Each structure stands twice: as structure tokens, then as C-alpha cells.
Amino acid sequence: MHAATRRAIFRRLAAANPEPKTELEHSSPFELLVAVMLSAHTTDKSVNAATRKLFPVANTPEAILALGEEGVKPYLRSVGLYNAKSKNLIGLCRMLVELHGGKVPADRESLEALPGVGRKTANVVLNIIFGETEIAVDTHIFRVANRTGLAPGKTPRAVEDALTASTPEEFKHNAHHWLILHGRYVCTARAPNCPNCLIRDLCEYPEKTAAEKLKEERRSQRAFPGASKTRTFLPQPPRRDSRRPRKGPLRSPLRTRKPHKTAAE
Numbered sequence: 001m002h003a004a005t006r007r008a009i010f011r012r013l014a015a016a017n018p019e020p021k022t023e024l025e026h027s028s029p030f031e032l033l034v035a036v037m038l039s040a041h042t043t044d045k046s047v048n049a050a051t052r053k054l055f056p057v058a059n060t061p062e063a064i065l066a067l068g069e070e071g072v073k074p075y076l077r078s079v080g081l082y083n084a085k086s087k088n089l090i091g092l093c094r095m096l097v098e099l100h101g102g103k104v105p106a107d108r109e110s111l112e113a114l115p116g117v118g119r120k121t122a123n124v125v126l127n128i129i130f131g132e133t134e135i136a137v138d139t140h141i142f143r144v145a146n147r148t149g150l151a152p153g154k155t156p157r158a159v160e161d162a163l164t165a166s167t168p169e170e171f172k173h174n175a176h177h178w179l180i181l182h183g184r185y186v187c188t189a190r191a192p193n194c195p196n197c198l199i200r201d202l203c204e205y206p207e208k209t210a211a212e213k214l215k216e217e218r219r220s221q222r223a224f225p226g227a228s229k230t231r232t233f234l235p236q237p238p239r240r241d242s243r244r245p246r247k248g249p250l251r252s253p254l255r256t257r258k259p260h261k262t263a264a265e
């Protein structure tokens with residue numbers, strides 16, 4: 001993609017949303033760290049549902065440690081993999097208390113050493129809390145970067161490196177938010193909303209959704225909420241009937257089965 005096109009994409013995303021924010025609810029660096037850690041393989045909505053109950057009860061490493069693993073589980077039930085995440089949360093709080101005085105560390109190495117914290121979580125914390133220009137690549141950003149041609153790459157790390165190298169400096173700090181929101185609400189995995197996309201003319205995706213197909217998809221979603229997701233992405237097995245030679249009328253195997261012989265016969 002040409003540098004001028006890339007700049008134009010970010011300029012439009014920035015004009016539409018000058019101050020993008022994370023949708024994970026938090027009121028302290030520690031709450032954000034916990035929310036991002038919990039958000040792996042689950043939606044922000046389900047994380048918010050959990051932390052709205054947990055944080056009023058315990059929102060410091062010490063308070064969560066006092067609850068213990070079994071004590072935090074009931075709060076995290078809305079979050080995917082909550083058993084493993086409860087264990088990680090207690091380990092994370094213990095390390096924060098023992099090694100960092102209960103504070104969220106400001107360097108990548110210390111963050112990534114915490115249980116349940118990987119590169120993506122560390123990037124989000126470094127970006128939002130410590131003002132760095134790290135770009136955390138999640139599933140939405142991975143998709144948008146590849147489809148648009150902004151930063152094609154086969155792995156999240158390749159996309160992250162490409163985005164870091166090519167995003168104009170003035171857009172780098174917010175790039176993560178703009179791309180994640182664009183992927184979540186416009187350039188969705190299934191039937192991206194290309195007809196109403198504000199970067200449609202700049203995007204290099206060759207299979208943009210046509211207006212008619214989008215209408216059809218929306219109709220199907222309204223009629224069968226959640227059902228078309230499976231239909232679109234999973235390969236469907238061939239229908240048995242289509243492989244059967246059509247030589248005559250189909251007969252029920254029950255009707256063709258011979259009756260059992262009785263002892264008298």
C-alpha cells in the first residue's frame with residue numbers, strides 16, 4: 001500500500017473518532033491490566049459483566065489475593081476459560097505484591113512475566129497506561145490489517161511489526177483503538193459492512209461485500225440470529241441425497257427389509 005493511502009486511512013479514522021478509548025471498563029492501571037488479561041478469547045462485554053461485580057468487592061492485588069482462587073471464580077463465570085483465568089489472576093496479584101509493591105510495572109519484560117499476560121496484553125497496558133506507541137494486534141486488527149492492505153502478515157507478530165514500521169508517527173498511539181473498533185463494528189469477520197465503510201475507496205480488499213449481499217446477510221441474521229455464523233464459515237458436508245444415483249423413486253429401507261423368519265417357517 002502506498003504511504004499516502006495509509007496516511008489517508010488513518011486521517012479518516014481519526015476524523016471520525018478523534019479520541020478513541022478502550023471498551024474495557026477500568027478506573028486504575030491495575031483494573032485495566034486485569035480486564036485485558038481476562039479478555040483473551042472472550043468479548044469485552046463479558047469481561048465488563050464480570051469486572052462490574054468483582055471490582056466493587058476487590059480492585060487491588062491485595063484484595064483479590066485475599067479472596068483467593070475459589071473466591072474469585074464466582075465473579076468470573078461470564079468469562080471464557082474462567083478456571084484458568086482465576087488461577088492466573090491470583091498468580092498475577094501475588095507477583096505484583098511480592099515483586100512490584102502492588103503496582104503495575106511499566107516495562108514489557110516485567111509485564112510479560114506475569115501469569116496470563118502475553119505480548120498483546122502488555123502492549124495494551126503500555127499503550128493506554130504508560131502512553132507508549134505499542135500496537136497490540138488482536139483478531140480484529142489482524143483481519144483489518146490484512147484485508148485493507150495496511151499491514152499484511154501471516155501472524156499477529158508479523159502484522160504488529162508491519163504496523164509499527166509503517167504507521168505514521170502522529171497516528172501510532174491511537175492506531176490500536178481505531179483498527180480494533182473498525183474491525184469490531186464495520187470490517188466484521190462475516191459480511192464486512194463495505195457499502196458503508198468510510199475507507200472503502202482506499203481499502204485494497206478484493207472481495208468487498210456488495211450492498212445486495214449485505215442486505216441478504218442482515219435479513220438472514222434477523223431471521224436466524226447466530227445461525228448463519230456457522231453456515232458461512234464451517235465447510236458443510238455433502239448432502240447424502242445428492243450422491244445417490246437417481247434411477248428410481250427413493251424407497252424407505254424399512255419397506256424393503258425382509259421379515260424375519262419365525263421358528264415355525
Ligand code: SF4
Nearest residue numbers: 187192194197200203
Ligand atoms: S471496505 Fe470492507 S473490507 Fe475494506 S475496510 Fe471497509 S469494511 Fe473492511
